[in-house]
Amino acid sequence: MDHIADAQRTDLMTITRFVLNEQSKHPESRGDFTILLNHIVLGCKFVCSSVNKAGLAKLIGLAGETNVQGEEQKKLDVLSNEVFIKALISSGRTSILVSEEDEEATFVEASLRGKYCVVFDPLDGSSNIDCGVSIGTIFGIYMVKDVNEPTLEDVLQSGKNMLAAGYCMYGSSCTFVLTTGKGVNGFTLDPSLGEFILTHPDIKIPKKGKIYSVNEGNAMNWDGPTASYVERCKFPKDGSSPKSLRYIGSMVADVHRTLLYGGIFLYPADKKSPNGKLRVLYEVFPMSFLMEQAGGQAFTGKQRALDLIPKKLHERSPIFLGSYDDVEEIKALYAAEAK
Numbered sequence: 325m326d327h328i329a330d331a332q333r334t335d336l337m338t339i340t341r342f343v344l345n346e347q348s349k350h351p352e353s354r355g356d357f358t359i360l361l362n363h364i365v366l367g368c369k370f371v372c373s374s375v376n377k378a379g380l381a382k383l384i385g386l387a388g389e390t391n392v393q394g395e396e397q398k399k400l401d402v403l404s405n406e407v408f409i410k411a412l413i414s415s416g417r418t419s420i421l422v423s424e425e426d427e428e429a430t431f432v433e434a435s436l437r438g439k440y441c442v443v444f445d446p447l448d449g450s451s452n453i454d455c456g457v458s459i460g461t462i463f464g465i466y467m468v469k470d471v472n473e474p475t476l477e478d479v480l481q482s483g484k485n486m487l488a489a490g491y492c493m494y495g496s497s498c499t500f501v502l503t504t505g506k507g508v509n510g511f512t513l514d515p516s517l518g519e520f521i522l523t524h525p526d527i528k529i530p531k532k533g534k535i536y537s538v539n540e541g542n543a544m545n546w547d548g549p550t551a552s553y554v555e556r557c558k559f560p561k562d563g564s565s566p567k568s569l570r571y572i573g574s575m576v577a578d579v580h581r582t583l584l585y586g587g588i589f590l591y592p593a594d595k596k597s598p599n600g601k602l603r604v605l606y607e608v609f610p611m612s613f614l615m616e617q618a619g620g621q622a623f624t625g626k627q628r629a630l631d632l633i634p635k636k637l638h639e640r641s642p643i644f645l646g647s648y649d650d651v652e653e654i655k656a657l658y659a660a661e662a663k
């Protein structure tokens with residue numbers, strides 16, 4: 325009998341225990357981050373359960389404009405947004421919230437204010453819900469400069485100032501991936517316990533990968549470096565095997581695979597969308613932070629992604645992220661073009 329493996333199986337490292345362990349290394353900490361994270365986790369559990377029920381609800385005729393009680397059914401992305409906003413405000417630990425769903429930032433009223441700002445996409449990839457593809461929540465956390473006077477400047481900061489970032493993927497299992505700036509850890513929801521358990525400690529992305537991930541339907545509008553890079557993936561010049569193409573069209577799922585298996589995920593600029601499609605604050609920054617913490621890189625085509633300073637809440641940026649060597653190759657192509 326393998327006693328060590330058995331001990332690990334019965335000694336469950338829940339996400340709360342994990343974060344409390346981290347907190348105990350900082351005697352000055354008052355547990356604010358743990359409380360905030362608990363509220364984010366609660367939102368994720370709610371969305372996970374709603375996503376799981378979405379297919380069933382449709383089959384038994386609950387979806388659509390109204391349900392059997394004649395009540396209006398909220399779309400899942402709208403519902404998820406409400407749940408996160410309420411959970412984050414009630415944590416008493418936030419000052420400013422920026423959601424993909426809301427045009428304006430939410431400023432928390434003074435009596436409920438705390439020292440963190442949260443930027444998030446409550447349900448990224450939601451156009452994939454009806455066909456059962458994995459979707460997810462993405463979030464990033466900043467510290468407010470002055471709790472008495474929060475301003476938009478607190479969230480329009482460079483990505484390298486993020487304190488923590490992560491995502492929760494609602495797929496064949498529900499997986500929560502987190503960085504607090506000391507590596508990346510993954511937790512899987514045990515539905516019978518209702519707890520996220522550490523299943524992927526200290527995730528490191530392979531230095532080079534065998535997969536590229538991009539919407540090739542946009543190829544006719546790509547710039548030179550992106551087009552050459554993808555051509556090299558398919559027809560390598562160094563005698564190596566071509567890379568495989570995998571593209572789900574749901575960033576959390578594409579990035580999760582890239583993190584675990586290695587390779588590169590691209591959402592480049594093109595002639596129609598000169599800034600790409602993905603949003604800086606709650607897509608590009610959190611995923612770039614996770615990639616760097618796992619040993620990979622994230623690049624915009626011009627600079628390190630985390631060095632960007634967004635001017636607007638919903639600003640977009642091209643993004644190339646993944647294995648260190650693969651991103652290095654695309655950086656070299658952009659550098660050569662700039663000469």
Ligand code: AFP
Nearest residue numbers: 448449450451452539573574575576
């Ligand atoms: P939706 O939330 O509208 O489904 O968009 C998903 C997304 O923002 C991101 O998750 C994907 O990586 C990207 O868009 C896919 O975009 P394309 O459909 O243009 O490939």
